[in-house]
Amino acid sequence: MLERVIKHRRLLERGEDLFRQGERFRYVYAIKSGSLKTYTAANQKTVQVTGFHLPGELLALDAVGAGAYLYSARALQTASVCEFPFDRLEELGALARGIQRQLLRIMGGQIQHELSMHMLHCKTDAPARVATFLVNLSMRLAERGLSRAQFRLSMSREDIGNYLGLAKETVIRVLAEFEHRRLISVSGKSLRIHDVYRLESLAGLHAAIT
Amino acid sequence: MLERVIKHRRLLERGEDLFRQGERFRYVYAIKSGSLKTYTAANQKTVQVTGFHLPGELLALDAVGAGAYLYSARALQTASVCEFPFDRLEELGALARGIQRQLLRIMGGQIQHELSMHMLHCKTDAPARVATFLVNLSMRLAERGLSRAQFRLSMSREDIGNYLGLAKETVIRVLAEFEHRRLISVSGKSLRIHDVYRLESLAGLHAAIT
DNA sequence: CGCGTACTTGATCATACTCAATGCACGTGG
DNA sequence: CCACGTGCATTGAGTATGATCAAGTACGCG
Incomplete structure (x- = not known):
């Protein structure tokens, strides 16, 4: 049609x-x-x-x-x-x-x-923003039949920062912190999500279990 | 119709x-x-x-x-x-x-x-957010034929803060600072804008004359 | 007039920004 | 093939902005 x-x-x-x-x-x-x-x-x-x-x-x-x-x-x-x-x-x-x-x-x-x-930007701190960003990206990819757990970050850290209202260094540090906590693995542009649930918690989507 | x-x-x-x-x-x-x-x-x-x-x-x-x-x-x-x-x-x-x-x-x-x-929340600091908020409100009132220079803030400081992603104390302090700089007058809920242009500058709408 | 809600103010503290330096990967030309 | 340059990513140190906590005050409303 x-x-x-x-x-x-x-x-x-x-x-x-x-x-x-x-x-x-x-x-x-x-x-x-x-x-x-x-x-x-x-x-x-x-x-x-x-x-x-x-x-x-x-x-x-x-x-x-x-x-x-x-x-x-x-x-x-x-x-x-x-x-x-x-x-x-x-x-x-x-x-x-x-x-x-x-x-x-x-x-x-x-x-x-x-x-x-709008809601994302208002309330939340840097980890929450990055977590939301990742979860959102993951969901949108899944909607299209692609892997929700592993994908490429096709945009630069700077673009992510600009989008989220964070300095690129902050994006980098938060990603590193997430990796250290075993929520994700990052290597350059490729990313793997290990623990969606805790990521969603950080994003403020659940009741609030940090 | x-x-x-x-x-x-x-x-x-x-x-x-x-x-x-x-x-x-x-x-x-x-x-x-x-x-x-x-x-x-x-x-x-x-x-x-x-x-x-x-x-x-x-x-x-x-x-x-x-x-x-x-x-x-x-x-x-x-x-x-x-x-x-x-x-x-x-x-x-x-x-x-x-x-x-x-x-x-x-x-x-x-x-x-x-x-x-979205743009508002990403880049800007507290004064820019509050300035944008005021300018925006002023414009919307003017569109309806009301005064663009003097109006009532019908919402609480807390609501404004929540909306802009700022603590209510910050909203208060920024408003006080604006008043001190003679950009506006505030008294409780009534507000008067003295210098729209500088307010817009703070909002990041012009080139960038602080 | 008294109560409560909203507003205001001050002091302290944490988070994220800035600036600066370095590392890493890719592509280009010697 | 290797030296070099460019762009992006990373890391560290110092700082500033705004959040939080804690009083205190004014205002609106019954």
Whole structure:
């Protein structure tokens, strides 16, 4: 059904921008392989990473309202995406009410996600943030049928820090601490989760057993 | 047009809940007067304020996807709201495509807002957060035709702190510091902004003139 | 007017930031 | 093949910012 409106596939090299903040909103993207980060430049010198996006996820739906992309998107590694011209989607939507509904549902989900990020940043200390980040990543990968226990951190420590509102050194130290406590193993970009439950506890998802 | 589906008006006392997290999603609300806070209880003991909502704004649209309210909403003062039964809205939407479009636009706007909150929490220190909070509040009031320079902080210092991820003492001290620097005047719940521009600078909205 | 809730203020302490130096891996060119 | 450069990761030391704890005060409301 949605396949009807696919315009074409696009390939990205590591470091290449899929779209840039402020450009006219034309396409919604579905990520086929690889991963991307989204980021904005609020003031000249500061860059803020707003999210990481994995295969199977949709990108840029939230530009609907604004008519322009709200942030830039850059490939963290070689990636392939599908472009959906949004005006076509809308035409289709006029016919198929089910799709409109689904759009609303997806957008609701995005808001929910942003809300959970908000909660993440408010209450918690560095270990809780990193733990939440890892658990979240693990869950999203599992949703796509990939391993929830072992995966690659395709983004740099600096990006993680920027995303979580922590210095990169803090990210490193927290990861080291987690490894020392045998919650995870890290080696460069590859990561293995040994104890999801305690990680979730640290993230503040359970009652509070430190 | 939307007026057609208004079911009825509802009045709330200070401290009364409009709806609770987890309840089945039935109504979208438009705030007529007063103000509300939204909050969740992630784990048993911790409450997290997720937002403040002013007259003229819509509430609970993001529950569309989930089918249940994602958070609770409580009146900060005597308030009146209008209930819109959402299933009716959807019927209407099937007929009037313009409304669907508008829904999407509004939801896009919400995502944008959440995104800006994300940015707020990541980079910045306590003064920047409080400054952003004040500027944001001021703008939202101005959008509704109210004074952007002088207004009431209908929420407690503790709520502000919880929302911004700061201790209430820090909120108080930062406000005092701002007053000392003649950026604002505070007295209890009433607040006056003297120098929006410098406040915005602190918020990191300009290049960076401290 | 009295009670309670919210607000304010001060002192101490911990966490995470900053700065600086070093290590490590990759790719490039001699 | 090895020397070198670049970028990212790591580690350490010192510091500052904001949290916590503990009083004390003002304000709103019955």
